[in-house]
Amino acid sequence: MAYGGSAGDQIHAYAFEKNATVVDLRSDTISKPSLAMRQAMLNAVVGDDVYEEDPTVKLLEEKAASLLDKEAALYVPSGTMGNLIAIMNHCNVRGSEAYCGDQSHTFLHEQGGAAQLAGVTLCTLPNNRDGTFDLKTLEGHMRSDRLHEPISKLVLIENTINGKILPQSWIDEVAVFVKKYNLRLHMDGARLWNASIGSGIAAKEIVRACDSVTFCLSKGLGAPIGSVLCGSKAFIQQARRTRKALGGGMRQVGVLAAAGLVALEQTIPILKEDHRRALWIAKSINNLRSKVFSVDLDTTKTNMIMVNVVSEEITAITFIDRLEIVVDDVEDDRTIVRGLQLTSCLARFVLYYEIDDQATEKALRKICYVIKKLDTQV
Ligand SMILES: Cc1ncc(COP(=O)(O)O)c(C=O)c1O
Numbered sequence: 001m002a003y004g005g006s007a008g009d010q011i012h013a014y015a016f017e018k019n020a021t022v023v024d025l026r027s028d029t030i031s032k033p034s035l036a037m038r039q040a041m042l043n044a045v046v047g048d049d050v051y052e053e054d055p056t057v058k059l060l061e062e063k064a065a066s067l068l069d070k071e072a073a074l075y076v077p078s079g080t081m082g083n084l085i086a087i088m089n090h091c092n093v094r095g096s097e098a099y100c101g102d103q104s105h106t107f108l109h110e111q112g113g114a115a116q117l118a119g120v121t122l123c124t125l126p127n128n129r130d131g132t133f134d135l136k137t138l139e140g141h142m143r144s145d146r147l148h149e150p151i152s153k154l155v156l157i158e159n160t161i162n163g164k165i166l167p168q169s170w171i172d173e174v175a176v177f178v179k180k181y182n183l184r185l186h187m188d189g190a191r192l193w194n195a196s197i198g199s200g201i202a203a204k205e206i207v208r209a210c211d212s213v214t215f216c217l218s219k220g221l222g223a224p225i226g227s228v229l230c231g232s233k234a235f236i237q238q239a240r241r242t243r244k245a246l247g248g249g250m251r252q253v254g255v256l257a258a259a260g261l262v263a264l265e266q267t268i269p270i271l272k273e274d275h276r277r278a279l280w281i282a283k284s285i286n287n288l289r290s291k292v293f294s295v296d297l298d299t300t301k302t303n304m305i306m307v308n309v310v311s312e313e314i315t316a317i318t319f320i321d322r323l324e325i326v327v328d329d330v331e332d333d334r335t336i337v338r339g340l341q342l343t344s345c346l347a348r349f350v351l352y353y354e355i356d357d358q359a360t361e362k363a364l365r366k367i368c369y370v371i372k373k374l375d376t377q378v
Helices: 008-018 035-043 055-067 079-090 135-141 168-180 192-199 233-245 254-287 316-323 357-374
Strands: 021-024 072-076 096-101 121-125 151-158 184-189 212-216 227-231 293-295 304-309 335-338 340-343 346-350
Touching: 008 021, 008 335, 021 357, 035 254, 055 072, 055 227, 055 254, 072 079, 072 233, 079 151, 079 184, 079 212, 079 227, 079 233, 121 135, 135 168, 151 168, 168 184, 184 192, 192 212, 192 254, 227 233, 254 293, 254 304, 254 346, 254 357, 304 316, 316 335, 316 340, 316 346, 316 357, 335 357
Parallel strands: 021 335, 096 121, 096 151, 151 184, 184 212
Antiparallel strands: 072 227, 212 227, 293 304, 304 346, 340 346
């Protein structure tokens, strides 16, 4: 995955030189805290959270637990730490094994923390197009209590996964499965609120069968940092210990939790705008009827647009690199659009609250301009 582009970190100097505007669609993690968040941070009442004396953190944790109908919650610095704590707590016997999709963030992008730090084997299942994995295949991986085998402990699911909302019927089937095999179920819900808004299903219903869930405040919700891990009282009590062991005990962190509270109150209701804009971009790309560039609309239900680039000559890298430069002296080319090339044939754009209709339109004009330049059949 490329995180930069041809103009790299100098992008703003380059944009100035070219009299161009930058629309950064690499990730919703790019989003900056809103004015309301900054004001809340300034006014936050704080205390030492390791002593559990920070009222703002407590408020955030109570609010999160209540929104997800779980007994308790814990504010953690990142989604990665939330997932790792869940793995460490659920897989509390040496030689444990956890199961997840082969496209999951935990497997691909968390540095193998499960193995590196928790001593847990991750067994991966091929993710289907819709983000699910086959439960018959999972069943085939269940361990018996043979001396030679690890101990089956945990199933990890991710929602949304690469912008896709897991079908609720499948989550229900996973819930039956974990019960049958006496496993635990954790949801990496970094973008749980996008799943909820996109599906119209209340977040607490989505996670009803999960023993634990992490959601992020720092992605599309716009807070500068932080995630919340939710579960039973006993689980969160243990999670608090594990967080401390990982160096995640924070002191007057209410200054950050305050932004998280604003995120829950103010950003969740406007996520639907990100979804609308993502669909707008996706449909506009498809309207070009390019044989090279296309978006699968079935899977564009939240804030991510995955563009397939199918060609011998043109790759997703060519596409992303061309979007970051200004070549022609025409208005449509004078926007620098930043995206990510996920593979040689897949590019990604992500919407978040600062990308308004005007910025979306600018980005879209550039995207269409570049597609027409690269695919001369359009
Ligand atoms: C699906 C998913 N899970 C977990 C994480 C990890 O979150 P963090 O960057 O806060 O560690 C990310 C980050 O992008 C993510 O996309």
